[in-house]
Amino acid sequence: MAATRRRGASDAENQRLNVRIDPASYQRLMIHCVMSGTQPGKFLASLIDTHCRAWRVQAVQANRSVPTTGDDRLDLTAGVNLADATAA
Numbered sequence: 001m002a003a004t005r006r007r008g009a010s011d012a013e014n015q016r017l018n019v020r021i022d023p024a025s026y027q028r029l030m031i032h033c034v035m036s037g038t039q040p041g042k043f044l045a046s047l048i049d050t051h052c053r054a055w056r057v058q059a060v061q062a063n064r065s066v067p068t069t070g071d072d073r074l075d076l077t078a079g080v081n082l083a084d085a086t087a088a
Contacts (some may be wrong), residue, residue, distance in 0.1 A: 014041070017044075
């Protein structure tokens with residue numbers, strides 16, 4: 001008998017989410033979903049789309065705008081003139 005392949009997180013269209021909320025919030029969520037005719041998952045997805053910022057993470061570090069040499073410190077060999085500095 002062949003083994004079944006489990007779908008990974010990147011393969012699935014929808015993800016499963018288990019959360020713990022207080023009973024009053026759960027009751028409000030379920031009443032809202034019943035009264036509006038939406039599924040709880042779709043309602044939560046719409047809340048996330050509306051209120052959560054979309055973050056981008058750069059996967060490949062070779063695409064950085066500033067080339068790196070292995071040292072992330074600034075080059076201060078020219079010196080710093082504090083007399084010309086102004087406070088913000």
